[in-house]
Amino acid sequence: xxxxxxxxxxxxxxxxxxxxxxxxxxxxxxxxxxxxxxxxxxxxxxxxxxxxxxxxxxxxxxxxxxxxxxxxxxxxxxxxxxxxxxxxxxxxxxxxxxxxxxxxxxxxxxxxxxxxxxxxxxxxxxxxxxxxxxxxxxxxxx
Amino acid sequence: xxxxxxxxxxxxxxxxxxxxxxxxxxxxxxxxxxxxxxxxxxxxxxxxxxxxxxxxxxxxxxxxxxxxxxxxxxxxxxxxxxxxxxxxxxxxxxxxxxxxxxxxxxxxxxxxxxxxxxxxxxxxxxxxxxxxxxxxxxxxxxxxxxxxxxxxxxx
Numbered sequence: 001x002x003x004x005x006x007x008x009x010x011x012x013x014x015x016x017x018x019x020x021x022x023x024x025x026x027x028x029x030x031x032x033x034x035x036x037x038x039x040x041x042x043x044x045x046x047x048x049x050x051x052x053x054x055x056x057x058x059x060x061x062x063x064x065x066x067x068x069x070x071x072x073x074x075x076x077x078x079x080x081x082x083x084x085x086x087x088x089x090x091x092x093x094x095x096x097x098x099x100x101x102x103x104x105x106x107x108x109x110x111x112x113x114x115x116x117x118x119x120x121x122x123x124x125x126x127x128x129x130x131x132x133x134x135x136x137x138x139x140x141x142x
Numbered sequence: 143x144x145x146x147x148x149x150x151x152x153x154x155x156x157x158x159x160x161x162x163x164x165x166x167x168x169x170x171x172x173x174x175x176x177x178x179x180x181x182x183x184x185x186x187x188x189x190x191x192x193x194x195x196x197x198x199x200x201x202x203x204x205x206x207x208x209x210x211x212x213x214x215x216x217x218x219x220x221x222x223x224x225x226x227x228x229x230x231x232x233x234x235x236x237x238x239x240x241x242x243x244x245x246x247x248x249x250x251x252x253x254x255x256x257x258x259x260x261x262x263x264x265x266x267x268x269x270x271x272x273x274x275x276x277x278x279x280x281x282x283x284x285x286x287x288x289x290x291x292x293x294x295x296x297x
Contacts, residue, residue: 003173066255088265
């Protein structure tokens with residue numbers, strides 16, 4: 001529990017909620033980042049520019065973090081490249097098959113009390129926990 | 143134009159939220175998922191903070207005829223649970239636990255310039271294209287086997 005950061009995490013979560021709320025109330029869009037990223041990779045006419053702007057905002061925000069909160073990119077755990085490549089493949093494929101990730105299902109969907117999102121969120125947290133358990137069981141193989 | 147500016151500014155605020163909350167640090171994510179080891183519950187607070195705010199915004203949106211800057215709300219209405227949803231979530235969760243990144247934090251972390259993040263995001267893009275390709279192959283195989291689609295008058 002020595003890494004426990006409830007105040008910073010709650011504050012960061014509130015910022016995430018405010019950002020997603022502004023997207024909903026002003027633009028009517030759900031802030032699902034896997035879908036936004038996929039929408040820019042595979043553009044559909046008339047529904048791409050706002051997604052590109054949101055991603056540009058994420059990168060700009062990342063640069064602000066790099067300048068003023070470099071600790072945010074103190075990853076702590078960095079897997080080998082082949083493991084990261086496998087993880088990225090699974091995240092890309094899985095979020096498309098399941099129609100969402102931590103933002104679209106975990107924040108927006110759960111808040112809307114969507115049964116699909118609540119089930120998806122419980123499932124990906126459980127699946128992640130099993131994998132973390134297995135990785136620790138297998139020891140420093142990664 | 144205002145809607146695009148809203149998207150850009152929301153992206154910045156979202157990234158700051160991810161960075162401040164600890165979501166951009168795989169050690170925090172993996173610590174949260176480590177229920178059977180030294181569990182770090184911090185990320186539960188991220189979700190609580192975000193959900194409390196968005197719950198109110200969502201309720202508020204239901205009283206509005208339309209969003210302030212666009213014509214209508216584009217909110218998913220499906221409520222059925224299907225195999226793709228569950229299997230997709232299992233696969234995503236596995237990748238999340240393995241690498242410690244989900245899409246938002248990974249894209250935000252590209253700004254750090256760290257090579258491992260670039261590898262992860264590139265692989266994520268390949269995974270998205272792989273899904274699109276497999277979905278197109280799947281639907282080609284499925285079509286002859288579903289006569290309902292061919293006989294239904296309104297399809």
